[in-house]
Amino acid sequence: MALTTDWIAAHALALWAALLLLALLTGDLAWRRSARLRVAALAGRRQRGVMRWQTGIALATLMLLLFGGIAFAVGTGSPGNVANFDAALAEQLRMHMPPLALQIIAMLTQLGGTPWVATAATLVLLYLLLRGEWALAGVWAFAQLGIMPLTSGIKALIERPRPLHNHGFVTESGWSFPSGHALGSMVFYGMLAYVLLRLLPTRWHRTVIFTAVLLVGLIGISRVLLQVHYLSDVVAGYAFGLVWLLLCISIAEWLRLRTAR
Numbered sequence: 001m002a003l004t005t006d007w008i009a010a011h012a013l014a015l016w017a018a019l020l021l022l023a024l025l026t027g028d029l030a031w032r033r034s035a036r037l038r039v040a041a042l043a044g045r046r047q048r049g050v051m052r053w054q055t056g057i058a059l060a061t062l063m064l065l066l067f068g069g070i071a072f073a074v075g076t077g078s079p080g081n082v083a084n085f086d087a088a089l090a091e092q093l094r095m096h097m098p099p100l101a102l103q104i105i106a107m108l109t110q111l112g113g114t115p116w117v118a119t120a121a122t123l124v125l126l127y128l129l130l131r132g133e134w135a136l137a138g139v140w141a142f143a144q145l146g147i148m149p150l151t152s153g154i155k156a157l158i159e160r161p162r163p164l165h166n167h168g169f170v171t172e173s174g175w176s177f178p179s180g181h182a183l184g185s186m187v188f189y190g191m192l193a194y195v196l197l198r199l200l201p202t203r204w205h206r207t208v209i210f211t212a213v214l215l216v217g218l219i220g221i222s223r224v225l226l227q228v229h230y231l232s233d234v235v236a237g238y239a240f241g242l243v244w245l246l247l248c249i250s251i252a253e254w255l256r257l258r259t260a261r
Contacts, residue, residue: 112219182237
């Protein structure tokens, strides 16, 4: 395990870039599939949802299983493979990450912080209300207001201490599992992408998806590189955030299709 975590830490920035590229390619494939479904729906003169309900249920179930497995692994109190890998990786990152990179990453990670997310979420809500998008505004508010209690509740239940670091660029208090930045960025930027896909012309859709995937990927992994969260904290935050996001989008789509009918 020591050799594996040492190699990952030594190539952390390159691996981060590779993961972002993979995420962007996945987002582009999702956009292409969505575009094909939209064309088919228009040809059949029917309303098209964001995704098939079977796909949504399967994805949500998979993410819940992933989250549950990680939560059990880190919350049992006895250090197993996941906890040992997390601790070893955090220690190696503390030795390998250059200060300049940490300083830049510390600025990027603020895009998932509570001050920025709360301010931006309020502005989006006001914009939707001014446009008369009452149902969409309600779902938007519901999605964003759920972030804090979900994150705080799970943290209080698991009570996992944060990894140690001494770089001084970012300091965090409270429990570590799951990553609030990972969960919050998944919900905030995911819902923002959904809102923009609803409001903007089709030619902007690819850029919206690209940007949302990029920001979520940047923010979540930045928490690991800054050693304020373990890797499993971020993965769990992504997984549970995606479940909440899918639920909120499903509600918004149900309201939209009901109104259209």
